[in-house]
Amino acid sequence: MKIAAIGNSHIGALKLGWDSISKKHKNVEITFFAAAREALRDMELKDGKLVPTNDVLARRLEQFSNGVSEIDPEQYDAFFIVGGWKIFPVDKRTSSAVQSTIASDSFENTVGGNLAKLLRSATDKPIYLGHNPLRAQTKAFVKEFKSMSLSYAQRIEAVQKIAQEHSVTVVAQPDKTRSSEFSTVEKYAKSSARLRSTQLNDAIEEKKKRNEKRIAMGKKPLKIASPKNLSHGKNEKSHMNGDYGALYMSALLSTMK
Incomplete structure (x- = not known):
């Protein structure tokens, strides 16, 4: 199986994770395409391929994918879009209308969601979507706010309802990596590597x-x-390390079965 993994800086952790487990999955070949922040907003569909609209983005993609800047759907069996959108903490006291709006915005008005829709217009092959990691938080922070948050599963399910309208599957952050409904275990943010x-x-x-x-x-x-x-530094809370990446990539492959 050939997979194109496309994402922002958070793909760095998944690439490191994949490097550590790839030998266990010899039938899977993954090409990683990455550009930091919201640079992937500058992708367009041309002749059935996802292509960068400027030279800066083209160079960034080439640097990470060993010289490839265009994504040809014909060359892959499935696609995994990483980051470019968030699962926001949602106060469970908010109305269902507000919760629905937040879920819709997480997909419809984000780089990750728009990239998924653009890709879907070019192929009927499986598309999977993973969000930016939940921020790593201290135990004290989690204790203070844990009673207020709508469950992670509910928030993921709400986004999945929107995504499935485009035949896109949301891949949840593995349970083992989460310290609460809205946070990641701190150890997974330690020594997080830059792209x-x-x-x-x-x-x-x-x-x-x-x-x-x-x-x-x-x-x-x-x-x-x-x-x-x-590394991003000892105070990094948003980017994760290779251990996190290995768990997420394993979760992706399990979802694909």
């Missing part, structure tokens, strides 16, 4: 493969730098 570090590590792995061939040919191996971990 740049995953690119550097890919380059290192590529050099290792080249060195195997060079050594077999009797040539001197290339110098290889140590793996990089350009």
Whole structure:
């Protein structure tokens, strides 16, 4: 199975996670396309392909996907859109009308949702959608607000009702990663890697493969730098690490079965 994973900076954690579990899924091949923040807003459909509308975005996509900037639906069996929208904490005291509006806005008026709709107009293949991670919060914060929040399952279900109108499946954040209805376990935000570090590590792995061939040919191996971990910093709450990514990618594959 060939999967195109498309997303913002949160795809970094999923790429690291996938690298750690991919050997267990040899029948699955994933190409990751990533651009930070809301850059993927500048994608359009042209000749049946998702293409960037400017050179800056094209270069960003190429850097992360080993030279590919266009997403051709014919080349993949399924699509996973990562981030570009949030599951907001919702006060359970709000009216059902307000809750419905929040759910609708989470899909209809976001980069992730719009990208899913654009892709759906080009293919009838499976499309999966994952939200930005819930923020990591302290136990004290969770304790103070946990009684006010609408359940995570209810919020996911509300967005899924909107998404299914476009035949899009929402992939929930794994239970193990959540510390409450609105937060992620703090340990999954520690040492969260930036997109740049995953690119550097890919380059290192590529050099290792080249060195195997060079050594077999009797040539001197290339110098290889140590793996990089350009983390967001110790106070990061929004981006997650590779452990989180491994759990999420496993959840995705389970959803696809």
